[in-house]
Every structure is written in structure tokens, then in C-alpha cells.
Amino acid sequence: MRKSSRTLVALVLMLGLATLSGGAAAQSAAKQPIVIAVPVGLSGVNSVVAPAVVQSAELAVEELNAKGGIMGRPVKLIPLDDESGPAGAVKAFNTAIRQHKADVIITMETSAARNAGAPIADRAKALFIYTSFYEGRACGKYLYVNAWVPEQIVSPLVKFMTNEKKVKKWFVLGSDYAFGRGLIEPAKKMITQLGGTILGEEYQPLQQSDWTAIISKIRAANPDGIMYATSGGGPNIDFMKQFKAAGLKMPVGSLSIDELTAEQGGNAAEGVYYTADYFTSIDSAENKTFLEAMKRKFGANLKTPNSLSEPEYDGIHAYAMAVEKAKSTDADKVAAVLPTIVFKGPRGAVQMNKQHHAPLPVYLAQVQADGKTKIIQSFGLVDPGNQCPKLK
């Protein structure tokens, strides 16, 4: 091609591209998607429950987009892997905020991951709705929690085991990190308050799956009952499998198990008692619609919704309502209205109005022989207590 022709072609191409991108920019300003990032434990200890969390998020986003999105803008979901830990969380949060320009982070994570990621969200002034149950007292201007804290589920479980199962001598154990220790702490307080004694208290590194040493200590101490708090997911089953294989039979209360993990473990967790705010057997119209929609969308791939994954659905809808009310995605404006939002979902009416935390309905349940969970008692709406007294 002659030099002048090449220049002409180049000029034409450039003009064409400029027009296209200019047009695209004009279009996208109006329809720019609202980006919801979900950094979650796709690998690591949370990997059993992470797919369920992503499914909840996908259904919520699909429902929002079916109604035209939020403020007419389509909603885009970005799941990321935080590797269930701090190193992965730092990577995932930075990717979400810098690369994907996320408007909000709504996710369930291990406390280790959350403690690493939350400061990143805070510095970037990104709203962070934490949808996982956890040890409590995590506070931030832009951090909101719509899942349970120990004040809501520990005392019903301890009271039940003390009164109904006659447990006076306890052995408590857990995974050695914020959540494990943070759940056992209030459990111990409640136990001593009710007149029980703690025969032993042991913790194990988070990724360690061999509970032999602790199980031998339990056998030596011979308690009436066990209270444990590993991380969510796999470690619950590791411990229960080894506990049962060692021939130990005393009643076990779990502060870290959920319906999906129990099911995945077959009969490993049979007999375990636990309290939570969401179960698939909750008898409400919203829950029925939710479960039907999940079954329709995911069919055979559906991961049983549970107390670690359902709040994700609630959280995304609450955020959508807050953005519509604030008429903006600006974190300060949305955070201002978020405590006034009441979302009536599968758990009932949830409002994050108590120092960025939410009063929640609590039930007591027991894992059956086939891994499924049966609700035994209902405690009504339980207050989260003073989680963040410095925030209003």
C-alpha cells in the first residue's frame, strides 16, 4: 500500500473508533452497571459453603435485574476468591475495588479474611455488608452486618444443653483464630453463669485437620458435653468424624456448623445441636418462594441454602432498597439510609438498625442421621446486644 493510502486508512479507523467509543461512553453513563463484588472462600476452609453464597447472590441479582435493576441501572455481580484467609482477602478486595470499581462489597468470609479486607474497603470508602455469622464487635463506618453474633445464638444453645441435656462439666474447643476463640469466649461466660464447670479448653490451627491430640484430651477429661467452634465448613466434619471414630458419645453443641455442611458430611454430624437464624424448614411464604426460585434457577446444582448463605440474598436486596431510597450509590448516602431499610425475606423482617447489626429470629436444631437438620425450638427475635457502642 502506498504511504498516503495507509495514513488515510489509519485516520478513518481512528475516527471510526472515536465515534464508537464516544457513543458507547454516552450510552454507558446512563446504563453503567452497579457492581457488587463478592470476595468469598471459593478455596480453603469456607469452600464447602462458598458456592451456596454465590448462588444466593446470583438469585438476588437476577431478581433485581428482572425488575430493571437498581435505579434503572443493571446490576453486575463479581464473585472473587479470598482463599478463606487474609492473604487472599487482600488480593480479592484490591481487585474488586481497583480493577472492577465495585460500588459495594456484600459477602460472607472467615473472620480472618474480613479483618484483612475491611480496612481496604474502609480506606476506599466502599460499603461492606458482611453477611456471615461471626464473633461480633467488628465495627466500621461503612461496615454493616445482617447475620448473627454470639449474643444471639450462644445463650439459647448453652441453656438448652445445660437444662435439657443436663451438661454440667464441659469441654470446649475450636479453631485458633478470631471466630473460634471469639465464639468460645461468650460460651464459657454463659456456661459458668449457669453453674457449669469447664474441664478443658483447646484450640487448633485453622488449616490443621488432625484432631487426635484434642480428642485424647477430651477422653481423659470425660466431660458431660462438648461445645465447639471451628471455622465454617469442612473442619466441622473433620472434628465430628474423628470424634465419633474415637468412640466418644457425649452431646455436642456446635457454634460453627450450618445446614449445608451437615448434609455434606453424611452421618458424621448426626446428633449435633446448633442454633441459627435460617433453616430451609422455616415455614413462611417468603422462604417458600425463595426456595422455589433457587430450585428453578439451579436445579440439580442447588447447594442447600443455609445460615451462612441466605443472608447474602437478604444483604443484596437490602442494599438495593437503600440505594433506591438514597437515590445514589455514594457510600455515605447509602450508609445513612441503610439502618432504616427493612427487608422482608426468608428469615422474616431484617433491619440493620442496632449499631450496624440486626435483631434476628433464632431457632434451635439438631442434625439427623441423614445429615438433614430438624428444628426443635424457636426463640423469636433476639437482640444483638451492644456490638458497636461508638457507632449509633
Next chain:
Amino acid sequence: MYTTQLLDVVTTAGVLYIVAVGLLVVYGVLKIINLAHGAFLAMGAYAGVLTTWAGWNPWTALLLAVVMGVAVAALVEWRVLRALYARPLDTILATWGLNIVVVQILTLYFGREIHFAESAIAQPISVAGVTYSQYRLVLLLIAVVLGGLVWLMMQRTHIGVVAQAVIMNEELAQALGINTRFVRFVTFCLGAGLASLAGALLTPLVSVHPNLGVPWLINAFMLVLVAGVSLGNLALAALVLGGAQVLVSSYGNPVLGSLTIVILAVIILRFRTVTI
């Protein structure tokens, strides 16, 4: 209390021995550390998952694991490692690459989440007045049998004696007409098969995920460094280091316990005057 601790010590030693013996065999003959050992462990564990999905008897997982391990090892040794033996460091690097590839394939197929495999034996057993995990005792038995079989193979079979010659002095063995290439091939397959077997044997104790092999590889690596090429030394190392881990976990706490094997191995290596 002490009975339980003694049982814990010997069964932990048994488990460690089973996991490490494959690594030792490869180290002795090929003079390399097979960094894909952890991946073969994971592969064996997933054989257990597949067996559970297919609804077969859990013991068939062991056979499936060995078949899978040997098949992959044979292919890799023949096509990749054989060309690199003149450069031992590159061979080790190749095994690291193999590790990454196998783990990623497992992740692609099974996903990153945790899976559970059916246990062949889940009930406890009463022994010496204590109720103990029957499976751990069975593993101890398997460790002894396995160790015995490998030893028998080394001492009493042709290939075993020939392998010993290669361990002692490969060049001389080659000069004497021994097909060292074949010995290396068989050894690598054996090492991988033992690793996969160990992985399948581990599944009743732990949940299965693609990176299952990593903590075990580190401990096995420490044991092999301390033991050298002797099977007997490996058993001793498993007993001493594994036992120390159990005792530190019992009398101290499990967090310190998980450091014990590494720290002890470093101390032993630092102060040992005899090279094996």
C-alpha cells in the same frame, strides 16, 4: 490416659510412615525429592471420593488410587523426567511442575470445595481398656505391612537388589550392565503409587480438597531428610518426630505441636555427624 497417648504416638507414626515411604523410595534411587508427592496424595484421596460417588466398597478406593497414581507417574516419567535426569535440579523442578498441573486438574474437575469420602471403618474399638479409633489402629497395621513389603521387595526380589545397587552407586551399576533407566522408571511409579495409596488411606481422617497434600508433603519431606535412604531409619524417624508432635500437642497445645516435626528435624540435621 497414658494408654491413649501411647496409641496416639504409634498410630501417628504409622500414618506418617505410610505417607513418607513413597517419597523415601524415590529419593533413594533417583536422588531427587519428588515435589509432586503431595499431588499424588491428593489424587489418591480423590480416588476415595470417586469410589464414594460410584457407591463401591471403600476398600476399592485403595486399588483405584494406586492404578491412577502409577498410570500418571508412568506417563510423566517416560515423557518428561527421563530426558532431564542429567540435570537433577531440573528434574526436581519438573516434579514441581507436575505437582501444579495435577492439583489444577483436580481443581478443574472436582472444584475447589471440600469433598468427603466414605470410611471403610468408622466405629471405635475397645483396646487395653480404652475406646479408640479402630481405623487408626488399622492404619498402624497397614504401615507395618507396607514397610515389610517394601523391605522384602528391596532385599529378596531381583529388581529390589538391583535398585539397591543403583542407590549405592548408579554409575558403577550402569557399568555392570544394570538397566538403570528401567530401575528409575519402576521406582518413580512405585513412589507415586505409594503416595496415592497413602492419600486414599488418609480420607477417613481428613476432608478432601486439592491442596490436601501440602502439610503432609512438608512433614514427609522432613522425615525423609532425617532418615536418608533407610526404611528402618524412616520408621524410627516417624516414631520419634511423630511421637514428639503428639506429646507436644497433648502437654502443650496443638499450635506448638504442628511446629515440632520441622523444628526437631532441623535440630537433628544440624547436629548429626554421620551422613547416611
